[in-house]
Every structure is written in structure tokens, then in C-alpha cells.
Amino acid sequence: MAVPLRRLHHVSLHVSNGRKLAYDLVSKYKFNLFATRLTDRSRQVAFRNGAAVFVVNERPIQGSAGLNEWLQLGGNDKHSADARRVNFEKHKRSNPSCLYDVHLHHPVDSVSNVCFEVEDVERSFKVLRHLGCNFLVPPTTVEDENGLVTYSVVKSIVGNVCHTLIDKTKYGGTFLPGFNVTEKDWSLEKENLSCPVTHFDHITYASPRKSTQQVMRWYEKLFGFQRFFIDSDEDVDEGFVVNQEGVGLRLTAMQYWKCSKAGITLPFTDKKEPDCKFVIAESLPQQGRNQVDTFLEQHRAAGIQHVALYTKNIVSAAHTMAKAGVHFFSPPPAYYTEVGKRREIEEAGHDPQMLSEHGILLDTDLQQDPSSQSECSENRRYLLQVFTKPLFAEDTFFLELIERRGATGFGEGNIRALWRSVQAYMENERRDSQGETVQSAQQ
Numbered sequence: 390m391a392v393p394l395r396r397l398h399h400v401s402l403h404v405s406n407g408r409k410l411a412y413d414l415v416s417k418y419k420f421n422l423f424a425t426r427l428t429d430r431s432r433q434v435a436f437r438n439g440a441a442v443f444v445v446n447e448r449p450i451q452g453s454a455g456l457n458e459w460l461q462l463g464g465n466d467k468h469s470a471d472a473r474r475v476n477f478e479k480h481k482r483s484n485p486s487c488l489y490d491v492h493l494h495h496p497v498d499s500v501s502n503v504c505f506e507v508e509d510v511e512r513s514f515k516v517l518r519h520l521g522c523n524f525l526v527p528p529t530t531v532e533d534e535n536g537l538v539t540y541s542v543v544k545s546i547v548g549n550v551c552h553t554l555i556d557k558t559k560y561g562g563t564f565l566p567g568f569n570v571t572e573k574d575w576s577l578e579k580e581n582l583s584c585p586v587t588h589f590d591h592i593t594y595a596s597p598r599k600s601t602q603q604v605m606r607w608y609e610k611l612f613g614f615q616r617f618f619i620d621s622d623e624d625v626d627e628g629f630v631v632n633q634e635g636v637g638l639r640l641t642a643m644q645y646w647k648c649s650k651a652g653i654t655l656p657f658t659d660k661k662e663p664d665c666k667f668v669i670a671e672s673l674p675q676q677g678r679n680q681v682d683t684f685l686e687q688h689r690a691a692g693i694q695h696v697a698l699y700t701k702n703i704v705s706a707a708h709t710m711a712k713a714g715v716h717f718f719s720p721p722p723a724y725y726t727e728v729g730k731r732r733e734i735e736e737a738g739h740d741p742q743m744l745s746e747h748g749i750l751l752d753t754d755l756q757q758d759p760s761s762q763s764e765c766s767e768n769r770r771y772l773l774q775v776f777t778k779p780l781f782a783e784d785t786f787f788l789e790l791i792e793r794r795g796a797t798g799f800g801e802g803n804i805r806a807l808w809r810s811v812q813a814y815m816e817n818e819r820r821d822s823q824g825e826t827v828q829s830a831q832q
């Protein structure tokens with residue numbers, strides 16, 4: 390029997406310069422810093438927008454230099470700075486360098502842990518170990534005045550990806566014991582209203598060639614994930630394949646359902662609610678290099694390539710982020726003027742000009758609602774999506790904003806347009822770096 394997951398709790402990142410990423414997440418991507426754990430051996434800082442929570446872990450540091458800079462991040466009032474300082478001093482004397490996670494010493498910045506809530510960590514540990522799972526941290530309990538939390542960390546079979554399994558049923562605090570929560574109610578901030586992210590929609594892995602089936606089987610066996618068909622004619626074994634015009638990708642999606650505590654929900658109201666989906670992106674050899682190959686090379690392992698943030702208003706969210714300095718990939722301008730796409734955008738009630746400003750792509754589900762006879766716009770299911778440029782120094786991890794209007798896929802129709810803009814970006818970067826080399830050679 391697989392271990393049922395209650396819900397996704399947070400996604401954690403391991404970086405060398407936590408301060409820079411913290412600054413970007415807050416000022417550009419409009420996340421709110423809401424909890425910190427600062428010790429003399431590491432810094433862990435949590436950010437949220439809606440139910441989407443990132444924990445940034447800075448790789449172990451020497452001494453406590455830079456503390457003052459961190460203290461300024463969570464609000465400048467004296468009270469919260471003092472509280473954080475006390476917390477810092479308290480935790481300096483105790484605790485592992487990376488609570489609820491492990492430092493795997495990956496050579497480049499990486500998003501490497503997807504933390505799930507489970508019902509019973511001890512039992513999950515036994516079940517998963519019996520199924521052959523590798524644990525990096527055995528069940529461990531951490532407590533503070535708000536109660537206790539038990540967790541363990543399991544290694545996945547995808548590159549450096551791990552999963553922390555956590556039981557919060559005996560915890561009444563806002564985040565996790567060991568973290569100092571800043572008090573401010575961020576949900577009322579103006580910027581939150583103009584950048585309305587509600588939750589993680591999906592997480593996409595970049596996975597080596599021919600690895601998809603093995604990854605699927607692992608998640609099926611251990612956590613009861615099930616196949617989610619991206620497209621109605623998708624082949625069970627092949628997944629959704631794009632293999633033409635310079636793009637060779639295989640996408641295969643999996644889903645699991647949030648499970649609530651047994652006995653609380655009545656059977657007739659116990660509707661299965663899907664949580665964040667997982668997509669495995671594998672590159673196919675025939676069409677030359679692509680974004681997945683670039684990821685695997687620069688990240689130096691398989692791993693999390695992008696995380697999609699669900700928003701109810703992508704135009705507003707993209708506009709707010711762009712104004713704050715986020716760069717998005719833009720498809721070739723022809724995307725918005727081509728007659729078919731233009732009509733598709735207008736029929737969905739959007740303005741092609743407005744979408745083109747930030748590179749927002751629209752993809753309509755080809756399958757219409759079976760209850761409708763006509764193809765009129767109200768019955769069309771579509772999604773809007775936009776991709777940011779990579780967040781780290783390497784061309785690896787990026788974010789996606791996604792607004793769904795009934796469509797359940799991942800923008801398969803846009804992959805070619807997206808890929809053309811990525812290629813243009815990479816060529817530009819190459820030209821720039823060659824330019825720099827020429828310049829420095831001339832100096």
C-alpha cells in the first residue's frame with residue numbers, strides 16, 4: 390500500500406546567495422517573507438503568496454556575517470527585529486544546520502525538496518522503507534510552545550529531488566517549530582491584491598531520456614500517484630509527444646488527491662480533490678537541443694525545472710511582476726498577429742495586444758464540453774500561461790504563471806512558440822558572452 394499524501398506543504402530551494410533570492414522573491418515575484426530560522430550554520434527563510442510557500446535555504450555559511458541584512462528583510466519595525474534577534478541567539482546554540490530538509494551539497498543553485506504533509510510519519514517511514522525507499526532523515530520530532538511536528542526526508546529517484554514528509558496534526562503554530570513567524574498580515578497588502586497567486590498548480594521535472602516510466606512507477610508505488618492524461622489522444626506508454634519543427638519533448642503528467650483526516654469528512658461529501666500535479670518532461674533526440682537538455686547539463690542532474698503558480702488574474706499578476714523587474718519569455722510577435730491565434734484569443738474575450746505586452750500565451754482545449762453543441766466562446770476551455778526567465782545564474786529553474794479557464798492541460802499548443810523564444814534568448818546570451826570575451830581580449 391502506498392502512503393497517502395494530505396497536501397503539498399512547501400517547496401524548498403538551496404542556493405549559495407539566499408539574500409539575493411530573498412530580495413527577488415519579495416520585491417519582484419511578490420512573495421511575502423513570513424518566517425525565518427537563522428542560525429550560525431545556515432539560514433532558512435519562508436515566503437508565501439496565497440498557499441504557495443517557498444523555503445529558501447542558504448548553503449552552510451561560516452560565522453554569522455550578514456545577520457543584519459537578514460534582519461531587515463522581514464519588516465523594519467524594532468519589535469520584529471528584536472524578536473528575530475532573540476530567536477537567532479536561541480537557535481545559534483542548537484539544531485541541525487537544515488531543519489526539515491538536508492543540504493545535499495549540489496554544485497549549483499537548485500529547487501530540490503517538495504514537502505508533503507502526511508498523516509503519520511512513523512508509519513509512512515515503515516511502509517516506504519519496506520518498499521525500498523532511501524531515507525536521508527529518519528522520523529524526527531521538533532517542538533515549540535505551539536506543539537510538535539514530526540518529519541522525515543526521503544530521497545526520490547529524480548536527480549537531487551527529495552521529499553520531506555511532515556505531520557502537523559499536533560501543531561497549532563503558523564508555520565513550523567524552529568521558525569520565527571513575522572506577525573504582519575500580508576494578505577491585505579496592496580501588491581498581493583494585484584498579484585493574486587493562490588497555490589502551486591504543477592511542478593515540472595526535467596528528466597533524462599527514457600526515464601519517464603521509471604519515475605512514474607516510483608511515484609505510483611510509493612505515494613499512489615496516478616497518470617493524468619494531458620491530451621485525449623495521448624498514448625498510455627508514449628505520453629504527450631511534441632516532435633517536430635525543432636522541438637522534441639515528451640510530457641507525462643501525474644496527479645494525486647488531497648486526503649483529509651479519516652473520519653472527519655462524511656462519505657457523501659468526501660469529494661476527491663486533486664492537488665498540485667507533477668509533469669515529467671523528457672527530451673527526444675531527433676530535433677536537436679532543447680530546454681530540458683540545457684537544464685540537465687547546467688543543473689548537472691535531473692530535477693525540478695519549473696514550478697507553476699496558479700493565478701486568477703494572469704494579466705494583473707504578470708503586469709505587477711514585470712513592473713517590478715521580472716523578465717518573461719515572449720513568443721515571436723507573429724504569435725499574436727497570426728489569424729488563427731488572434732481569433733482564438735479574441736473569442737476567449739482577451740485582447741491580443743494586452744497579452745503580447747508580457748508574452749502571455751493562450752491555449753484552447755481542443756475537446757469541447759460534451760454537453761454543448763456549439764463552439765461559442767462561453768464553452769471553450771482554455772488556459773493562459775507565461776514563463777519567467779531563469780531565476781538562478783544557470784539556465785535552469787524558472788517560474789510559470791497559469792490561469793485556467795476550464796482547461797486542464799499544460800499549454801501543449803504553446804510549446805513550439807515558447808521554445809522559439811527560449812532559443813532566441815539563449816542565442817542572445819551566447820552572443821553577449823562572446824561579445825564580453827572579445828571585449829576582454831581586446832582590453
Ligand SMILES: O=C(O)C(=O)Cc1ccc(O)cc1
Nearest residue numbers: 593640668670680681799800
Ligand atoms: O509541461 C509543462 O509544465 C509545461 O508548462 C510545458 C513545458 C514543458 C517543458 C518545458 O521545457 C517548457 C514547457
Ligand SMILES: [Fe+2]
Nearest residue numbers: 593697789799
Ligand atoms: Fe508548466
